[in-house]
Amino acid sequence: MTAIEPLATQHSWFEAGARQRVAALVDPGSFVEFIGPEQRETSPHLGLFDLPVEFDDGILVGAARMAGEPILVAAQEGRFMGGAFGEVHGAKLTGLLRAAALLKRDVLIAFDTGGVRLQEANAGELAIAELMRVVIAARSEGVRVIGLIGGRAGCYGGGSLIAGCCSLLIISEQGRLSVSGPEVIETNKGVEEFDSRDRAFIWRTMGGKHRYLIGGTDMFVTDDLEAFRIAALDALGQPTSFGAASMTAEQQRLEDRLARLGACHDGLDVWATLGVEAPKAVPELPTQAFLAIANPVRETADDAR
Amino acid sequence: METLRFELDASKPAGGTRKLALVGVVASGNLEVLLERAAPADRCIIEVSTAARGFKPLWDAVVADFVTRRAAGGLHISINDGGARPDTVSLRLAQGVRLIEENEA
Numbered sequence: 001m002t003a004i005e006p007l008a009t010q011h012s013w014f015e016a017g018a019r020q021r022v023a024a025l026v027d028p029g030s031f032v033e034f035i036g037p038e039q040r041e042t043s044p045h046l047g048l049f050d051l052p053v054e055f056d057d058g059i060l061v062g063a064a065r066m067a068g069e070p071i072l073v074a075a076q077e078g079r080f081m082g083g084a085f086g087e088v089h090g091a092k093l094t095g096l097l098r099a100a101a102l103l104k105r106d107v108l109i110a111f112d113t114g115g116v117r118l119q120e121a122n123a124g125e126l127a128i129a130e131l132m133r134v135v136i137a138a139r140s141e142g143v144r145v146i147g148l149i150g151g152r153a154g155c156y157g158g159g160s161l162i163a164g165c166c167s168l169l170i171i172s173e174q175g176r177l178s179v180s181g182p183e184v185i186e187t188n189k190g191v192e193e194f195d196s197r198d199r200a201f202i203w204r205t206m207g208g209k210h211r212y213l214i215g216g217t218d219m220f221v222t223d224d225l226e227a228f229r230i231a232a233l234d235a236l237g238q239p240t241s242f243g244a245a246s247m248t249a250e251q252q253r254l255e256d257r258l259a260r261l262g263a264c265h266d267g268l269d270v271w272a273t274l275g276v277e278a279p280k281a282v283p284e285l286p287t288q289a290f291l292a293i294a295n296p297v298r299e300t301a302d303d304a305r
Numbered sequence: 306m307e308t309l310r311f312e313l314d315a316s317k318p319a320g321g322t323r324k325l326a327l328v329g330v331v332a333s334g335n336l337e338v339l340l341e342r343a344a345p346a347d348r349c350i351i352e353v354s355t356a357a358r359g360f361k362p363l364w365d366a367v368v369a370d371f372v373t374r375r376a377a378g379g380l381h382i383s384i385n386d387g388g389a390r391p392d393t394v395s396l397r398l399a400q401g402v403r404l405i406e407e408n409e410a
Contacts, residue, residue: 052385054330
């Protein structure tokens, strides 16, 4: 045999690429890619900066089946340009969500993004705005838009705004979800506000366990392809509703959260306030032990966040 | 960016029936390789777009080694390179040939 390890021995969602994640999520052989790499719809901007393009512009979108049911699926490649949104990248996801609204078909989005691609920032920002609009439009048609977060780039910037519009989010411990990333906060507010080299602090502030505890995400899973697949199947079976009543309730919940937790300086304070008895032990806990502690005290995410 | 094009004799035709295969990702020290069946059965066409200028002699050696050792006949291979080392390029080319030979899942 050659020196290539069989892919079957790799199980980590964090380590997997976008194509491996899609292959692991959907029914075998069911994925049909839209605007695949052979069509070479690459970024029209990166060449100006003498930067290499990628044939799929860092995202794959398509149709597939899960447990026999038709779904739409997208996955960002966090290793290409940090999974950032450019013009083509954003347009592919926008088109998929428009199709979801028309077909009334649920969508899975595997986020892995630092936000907007700086080299095509205007196009990227416009894409984020369009995407928030189409996520809401799809949800208004009763479509589930389910986000999966556990990649190496996390889910930051405009990506976090889109995640915030999703009907349900699944996160792993490795997942990070925040509007501004650690280095952005440190650059703007100083190291006293946020030390971007303090990795434990980063995870206490924007990591998967923290987000799950404060109701920022709905499901917490082990960093494993199969765990994400099972959670996505579960999520596809959950009831979904979207309208003024749920948005009003969510607004109230966020106001209550701010009143209750706004004075906390660290994730540890937040967890203690929520009622976690030994907050310092939380980062070390394996999935099941964490869920046993978290589920009785965590804030429950409503329809939006 | 520098673009390079190679047209090589390839005695061994690529196996399998997949239309295309994609391996790797464009990142620092990495590359993506897109393989398509779009060349005469005894030829292999390789097109490279690379961020690292001035390495044509190395590419010459890597692609010559590739068509000698692997069943690359009939393949049109397109590469976006983020400055990968020659051993990484060889590995990705080998992975690509393996993948296009596999049966569709």
